Amino acid sequence: YVFVDGTTLCATPGHRETAELLAEAVREGREPFLLGGSGVSGAFALTFGCGERNVYLLADRVITST
Numbered sequence: 001y002v003f004v005d006g007t008t009l010c011a012t013p014g015h016r017e018t019a020e021l022l023a024e025a026v027r028e029g030r031e032p033f034l035l036g037g038s039g040v041s042g043a044f045a046l047t048f049g050c051g052e053r054n055v056y057l058l059a060d061r062v063i064t065s066t
Helices: 016-027
Strands: 008-012 033-040 043-050 053-059 061-065
Touching (some): 016 053
16 A cells, blocks of 8 residues: 555555555545554554545554655
């Protein structure tokens, strides 16, 4: 995922539905923003706000860069 401010997020394993929801939000001008995250049993749970909708992502690895 690449966000408007240039931040890149790589999460594995990927989840197609989540990727499509985030891409749709960007196309429609609803910039996703990180609401929060936590570690869950060795994985990471991230919650993004996209306008009126929240998108949840669960990944084994998360790599970010700005």
